[in-house]
Amino acid sequence: MTEISLPEAESKAPDLAELHKIGVAMHLLKPASKEPFRKGWCEKPDTLEKLQSGIVSGHNTALQMGKASKTEYGYLHALDADLRDGSKRADLIKALDAALPESDRAYVVETGSGTGQHYFFFAPEPLPSHTIAKGDGWELALKGTGTYVVAPGSIHPSGKRYEWAKGKRLVPATLDLVPPPKVALGPLRKADPKPQAEPAEPIESTELKAALEQLDPSKQDYDSWRTIGMALNYESGAASWASTCSINGRNAIRAPRMKGVIRAKVI
Known part of the structure; x- marks a missing residue:
């Protein structure tokens, strides 16, 4: 050593x-x-x-x-x-x-x-x-x-x-x-839970995909796609969504490609 x-x-x-x-x-x-x-x-x-x-x-x-x-x-x-x-x-x-x-x-x-x-x-x-x-x-x-x-x-x-x-x-x-x-x-504060709030209805994968299609890749940078991916993982509970750890680098040029990766995970 x-x-x-x-x-x-x-x-x-x-x-x-x-x-x-x-x-x-x-x-x-x-x-x-x-x-x-x-x-x-x-x-x-x-x-x-x-x-x-x-x-x-x-x-x-x-x-x-x-x-x-x-x-x-x-x-x-x-x-x-x-x-x-x-x-x-x-x-x-x-x-x-x-x-x-x-x-x-x-x-x-x-x-x-x-x-x-x-x-x-x-x-x-x-x-x-x-x-x-x-x-x-x-x-x-x-x-x-x-x-x-x-x-x-x-x-x-x-x-x-x-x-x-x-x-x-x-x-x-x-x-x-x-x-x-x-x-x-x-x-910055985490939202306070509302008293006696009803659990949110789960979002269907079709809704997620429809929302994703509305995004313009040219206006999203690397951090934006990473945040979107984390949100999808949270909402869908999809264990197949790759950990943010596996995404290294911050090159915004790669952002459009991220949309395809995230969409594939939702599907």
Whole structure:
């Protein structure tokens, strides 16, 4: 076995060992990529030894969100703030402040794209992923159960590094001194069950297929199809629906093909 240089691993991925120690689930990504290094990443996170070995070998790493990352502080989540048009910064900040009023106290990673940030926080329960708000040139999304974000220290396809923002580093040893921000759950909160609500009628496969046919593949990206697939699995209870773990990569070019895959699973 190749000897692992722990200092080198730590220098490339700051705080990885400490985050792993408190219960944050992680897995390796391909070098300079957002794609998982292997299938089944959400079923079995990588061990710390494997992570450190992979980092030294040039692999990127990912932090798993929601249910997989249960810690004594709560479940780790992130708000993904993506600003593609700098002139729309005020709109994005307004949406961010509404979703996370104490965002200035959050732990923040500057993404390698140079146009986005990940705002980490802990929630008392695992939350589902969804888009919170979006506009022309910007989007704010919650990264929850079943998703991951690229870890600091990793290299973006552009060659730039994901890094903790100055003064915003998530250091487990000081979390008791600097509490995670209070999150105004609002749209993030799981729906409260209605008292004496009747069970919902099951949706017929013909209805699902009809609804799917109404979707325009050109307007759906990879994450949209993955969310649709998870919803189909939930509604139909179809054990044949492939786990989201088996879908690696986020290339939007593959989105139209996803429709055919999902449709085949429904049929």
